[in-house]
Amino acid sequence: MPPMPVTYEPRATPRLERDAEIPVVPVDLESRIRVHAVAERLTGAAGGVIDDPRWAAAARDAWSDLPAGVRRELLRFRRDSGPTGTLLVRGLPVDQETLPGTPTVPGSVQRRATVPAGTLMMIAAGLGDPAAFRPEKSGALVQDVVPVPGQEDFQGNAGSVRLGFHNENAFHPHRPDFVMLLCLRSDHEGVAGLRTSCVRQVIPLLTPEAREALSAPEFVTAPPPSFGAGSGGTEPHAVLHGAPDDPDLRVDLEATRPLTPRAADALLELQRLFDLTASTVLLVPGDLAIVDNRVTVHGRTAFRPRYDGRDRWLQRSFVLADLRRSRQHRAGDGLVLD
Ligand SMILES: O=C(O)CCC(=O)C(=O)O
Ligand SMILES: [Fe+2]
Known part of the structure; x- marks a missing residue:
């Protein structure tokens, strides 16, 4: 018999985490009533003034009164955000009957405490501390x-x-460290998708x-347009840093330049892999998406606003x-970084 030809096993395909689903924490009726x-x-x-430090302190105390099952899941996520670096808490109280029209002005924020804002701030206090x-x-x-009318093409929210x-x-x-997005209202056509991609899914697919290149300080990042002019960009930095087997990610495809x-080649490859591994969630009212911003990037698919007071509305914290690490940037030990 002739000798067997030597065959090479193809390199084992890395286990694709891309099928990993974003974990969902359902909030049942009893828990929803309690959170409410x-x-x-x-x-x-x-006085119900969100940015009053005394109100943030009350929200922190109120975290302890949230249902134990919800708190447990959030603290687990805080410790290990898993292969998608994203958690979806589904079924939080957002009362559609009393919800006002969707704001349409630029820079819109919440100043007066509401049930959704209180929910966000309590959960923020459980994951760490809220900050802006x-x-x-x-x-x-x-x-x-x-x-916002006239800002359709804006690369910002x-x-x-x-x-x-x-x-x-x-x-x-x-x-x-975490970005929280609570959905109060979906877009009219139900097509606006929050997209996330986690470095833990991307790493096994990257070429060496x-x-x-992504691990070398060969990138600079400018502030996003939401910061307005006047804020400076970074020194050269790496996109991947920290533990080689579970790195952190620092990139903004609109603002990071090679x-x-x-x-430049590596950024293009990274962009392709974000698209390949992305999860898309069509948020519905009462959904809270929490993104571990250290390992996961996020974006959004396009949608068509009507500016009729019924447009998509998320609240973000x-x-x-x-918190202590940023003390130098926070006058009077407040929650706002200069
Ligand atoms: O609209 C979205 O789903 C996400 C927008 C966004 O990136 C943000 O608010 O930080
Ligand atoms: Fe964002």
Whole structure:
């Protein structure tokens, strides 16, 4: 018999995490009623002024009154955000009957406590501490994510064209650890999808060359347009950093620029892999998406606003896992970074 030809096993295909589903924490009726009651009580605390530090303190205390099952899941996610770096809490109280019209003005924020805003702030206090950035949406702790007339093409949350993948405030040394997006109202056609892609799904698919380039300080990142002019960009930084076997991600496809040809190629590869591995969630009222901003980028598919008061409306808050680290940027130990 002739000798067997040597056959080479194709390299084992890395286990694709891309089929990994975003975990859902369902909030049942009993828990929803409880969350509602706690959040409603909170609306009367400290004059109901969200950005008053006394109100944030009341929200932090109220976290302990939330249903234990909900708190347990959130604390598990806080410890390990899993292969998608995203969690969907479904069924939070958002009363459609009393919900006002969707705001349409630029820079819209919530100043007065409501049940949804209270829910966001309690959960933010469980994941870490809520925080905001003064140049962005006037430093409000609860911000509206709504389409704004005339800003359709804006690469920020006032736009309605497709929004590219980004780590929130990637340029900032104290960018949020978690981004929380609570849906109050879906878009008319039910097509606006929150897209997320986690570095843990992307890493096994990257070529070694791209991985090496992304790990080198060959990128700079500008502030997003929501910060307005005047905020500076970064020093050269790496897109992948931290633990080689579970790196952190720092990139904004609209704002991160490569400094070398290999960095440019690697960014294109990364963009392709974000698209390949992305999960898309059509948020419905009462859905809270929590994105681990250290390992996961997010974006949004396009949709068509009508500016009729019934447009898509999310409320957004940021969380810092270790508030103390940003003390230098926070006058009077408040929750707003300058
Ligand atoms: O509209 C969305 O689903 C996400 C918008 C966004 O990136 C943000 O508000 O940070
Ligand atoms: Fe964002």
